[in-house]
Amino acid sequence: MEKQTAFIDGSRLMIEAAVQAGAEVFVGYPITPANLLYAYSSRRFPIVLPAPDEITTLQWMSGFSAAGRFPVTATSYPGLALMIESIGMAFMMELPMVIMLVQRLGPATGTATCGAQGDLSLLHGINSGGQPIPTLCPSNLDDCYILAAESVRLAVRLRCPVFLLSSKEMVMTLQSYDLSRLEPIERVPREYYSGSEAYLPYAAGADGVPPFLPVGGTGHQVRLTASTHERNASLQHSTPEALENTRRLRFKTEHNLHDYTLYEYDKRESDTLLFSFGITAAAAREAAASLEKRGRPISLLVAKTLFPVPTEYLRIMEGYSRVIIAEENQGGQYREILFGKNGRNGVSGVNGIGRLISPNEIEAEVDK
Amino acid sequence: MSQGFLSTENLPFCAGCGHGLIARSIEKALQRLEHLTPLDLVVVTDIGCIGIIDKQFNAHTVHGLHGRSVALATGISMGLSNPRKKILVLLGDGGATIGLHHIIEAAHRNIDMTVIVHNNMLYGMTGGQPSGLTPCGFKTSTMPEGRPDSGMDLVKMVHGIGAAYARRIIAAGDVTDALEEALRVRGFSLIEAVELCPSYGVKFNPGRKLPEITEGAGLAPVLLRNESVEPFHTTVRDNTESLLNDVPVPAVEFGHKLSGKVSIILAGSAGEGVQSTAELLAQAAISCGLHVTKKGSYPVTVGVGFSLAEVIFSTEEIHYTGITGIDAALVTSVEGRDKALARLEKMKSGTIYIDSALYAPGSGAEMVIRDYRAPLGARSASLLCAAHFVKRSGFMPLEALLRALSSSRAGKAVDTDKLEQAVCELEREGGAK
Ligand code: SF4
Numbered sequence: 001m002e003k004q005t006a007f008i009d010g011s012r013l014m015i016e017a018a019v020q021a022g023a024e025v026f027v028g029y030p031i032t033p034a035n036l037l038y039a040y041s042s043r044r045f046p047i048v049l050p051a052p053d054e055i056t057t058l059q060w061m062s063g064f065s066a067a068g069r070f071p072v073t074a075t076s077y078p079g080l081a082l083m084i085e086s087i088g089m090a091f092m093m094e095l096p097m098v099i100m101l102v103q104r105l106g107p108a109t110g111t112a113t114c115g116a117q118g119d120l121s122l123l124h125g126i127n128s129g130g131q132p133i134p135t136l137c138p139s140n141l142d143d144c145y146i147l148a149a150e151s152v153r154l155a156v157r158l159r160c161p162v163f164l165l166s167s168k169e170m171v172m173t174l175q176s177y178d179l180s181r182l183e184p185i186e187r188v189p190r191e192y193y194s195g196s197e198a199y200l201p202y203a204a205g206a207d208g209v210p211p212f213l214p215v216g217g218t219g220h221q222v223r224l225t226a227s228t229h230e231r232n233a234s235l236q237h238s239t240p241e242a243l244e245n246t247r248r249l250r251f252k253t254e255h256n257l258h259d260y261t262l263y264e265y266d267k268r269e270s271d272t273l274l275f276s277f278g279i280t281a282a283a284a285r286e287a288a289a290s291l292e293k294r295g296r297p298i299s300l301l302v303a304k305t306l307f308p309v310p311t312e313y314l315r316i317m318e319g320y321s322r323v324i325i326a327e328e329n330q331g332g333q334y335r336e337i338l339f340g341k342n343g344r345n346g347v348s349g350v351n352g353i354g355r356l357i358s359p360n361e362i363e364a365e366v367d368k
Numbered sequence: 369m370s371q372g373f374l375s376t377e378n379l380p381f382c383a384g385c386g387h388g389l390i391a392r393s394i395e396k397a398l399q400r401l402e403h404l405t406p407l408d409l410v411v412v413t414d415i416g417c418i419g420i421i422d423k424q425f426n427a428h429t430v431h432g433l434h435g436r437s438v439a440l441a442t443g444i445s446m447g448l449s450n451p452r453k454k455i456l457v458l459l460g461d462g463g464a465t466i467g468l469h470h471i472i473e474a475a476h477r478n479i480d481m482t483v484i485v486h487n488n489m490l491y492g493m494t495g496g497q498p499s500g501l502t503p504c505g506f507k508t509s510t511m512p513e514g515r516p517d518s519g520m521d522l523v524k525m526v527h528g529i530g531a532a533y534a535r536r537i538i539a540a541g542d543v544t545d546a547l548e549e550a551l552r553v554r555g556f557s558l559i560e561a562v563e564l565c566p567s568y569g570v571k572f573n574p575g576r577k578l579p580e581i582t583e584g585a586g587l588a589p590v591l592l593r594n595e596s597v598e599p600f601h602t603t604v605r606d607n608t609e610s611l612l613n614d615v616p617v618p619a620v621e622f623g624h625k626l627s628g629k630v631s632i633i634l635a636g637s638a639g640e641g642v643q644s645t646a647e648l649l650a651q652a653a654i655s656c657g658l659h660v661t662k663k664g665s666y667p668v669t670v671g672v673g674f675s676l677a678e679v680i681f682s683t684e685e686i687h688y689t690g691i692t693g694i695d696a697a698l699v700t701s702v703e704g705r706d707k708a709l710a711r712l713e714k715m716k717s718g719t720i721y722i723d724s725a726l727y728a729p730g731s732g733a734e735m736v737i738r739d740y741r742a743p744l745g746a747r748s749a750s751l752l753c754a755a756h757f758v759k760r761s762g763f764m765p766l767e768a769l770l771r772a773l774s775s776s777r778a779g780k781a782v783d784t785d786k787l788e789q790a791v792c793e794l795e796r797e798g799g800a801k
Contacts, residue, residue: 046608056439056470086433
């Protein structure tokens, strides 16, 4: 196919892909650097609503999701902070939705117009109880398109909220991009409970994911709750069935992780593995290419599924005496998630704030 | 009706609790609505004693967070967007105040739902603390002397913001009629039902009766309507246009003389075409078969101050979009120069194209000093400077930029012939020096 090079940003691809995949409602509250996502959504989504704040945003989304319409929003840390209790609610109620989180420099209001990868620690422990929320992270424009659609599919598949995690540069930088690379996306089918027995909203099969049914239908009663509950959604303090249900919420994301462990692994004959994700993966790719040209090839692992943490990454890392993890934050948040405070022999980080991590810094670390 | 909406036996409340009394009236009021079956009803409950009523309902039930029930119900109402369905929200005075803005928003938009605020004037579940709706003089566990000032008038508030129906009742007996009336409203209806919590309200205010507590404390019964307000309707657009349809795809019709990569910055002022010029350069580069990226930076108040753009041109696919070394800087205003100064001073090679009225920074770069602001006006300063850069550096033909300009919106405002002529003059000027 002939090339069709256009000058576009990642936001455009994310919104286009999400809508093609079946997202129907965008609930927006403006925040830099996520505003382009809102702007594109206002043109593309079948339903677009301006919310008065981010708590309302997540509650409206949950309502839409409960009614069977797939919702999306886009925000950055200050908005996320307001949403967190409600994201926990949506997770507990098991409502599919996508939250596009665009990282900027914190803490607090920080610098609205400066990118960052500083929300990893927060996302890792976002649920009280530690249940991970599936988080996908695009590393280039191809990923913006593919992973936005994948996040919709995943939210439906796992019946839960999904984060699509990016940062300012990923969604705002314009790049020449060959549109002919984009395959049309199939709409994610919504399959609802159709049994004749009474519907138990939290009765799951072996994969831990209960069938979904929107509220408001005349076939079955649907109960949803954010409190600890049994399979029929009845609120319980801590019966064995209720605790089993709480355990299932963790199980369903981790048990099915093999179905959405997404990464690129470029293996070379080398003792060194470079690991990165998101915007920093771009610098990692350039560094790896440059090292190869210099006759010092290294392996490259670009993670696209960040949470739950795929243990596969750790298995791959075991094969290398040196692992270098590049991420745009202070101290290496994802490195700490992988290896704890103690770290591991041979594991080091390339970190920084207030600027993109450059290929030169990464090469310098490899050369050490 | 064979099956009730709500089984009022074994309600989970203390004996004599106002919640139980209201629940029995809710069941009767729902029974009076023609054609409504339990599965046409979605009950959304809040946190607090009233919140645990959901399991008594044979309707759809959604039990969410403290204070957020009205916002959650708003999403459900907008999502179903079906006048045959009823959305009923049950919350207490605590939930009403923590989520006050959700109620205001839903009332303002006249979202189709009925909200019953069970105002027992304190937080029952947590030990009887005062809420925003506690009236003057009413004693609570953490305010044993009684509230010194008045509580909020929720009914007046939601009426003021446009709710179709807002009413305060004293829930001391059967309140079915009032609830039925509210449930029949199309749009947003709210009932504030003032009631007593025997466990704390009665305990801290022994002997006091509801009429006496509410009288003179701003909690008198009232009914306020906004006539002929339309309920919210969810607009659904089918077949919106793909976002990939309206992006320009320039044909590759020019060649280039680039080998490797060129990184430039454009430093000017808001309103002087910096960002649009950077994008035109990119479109031109694409029409020469090059890879290109562009980043903008400007103050949060986008209409004033500096405007900076970074553009990278490359023969190879560009992954990392940061600029490590600047090959050319196009500086067209004081604000742009000042913003970029530190980076300009660090340049050890490359070229700085700078407006002749500006103090040129000391650096190792070659200086190209011209009047970029006068020939086509300040609004086109950045464009003229970029055109001069293209002409002088020669890595892509000026024609590519002119073509990009004429097929853009900016092209209508700028005469490409004049631009080309101005560039030639700038070049001649350089030759004469
Ligand atoms: S504590 Fe008060 S509000 Fe709660 S159920 Fe008992 S009487 Fe009712």
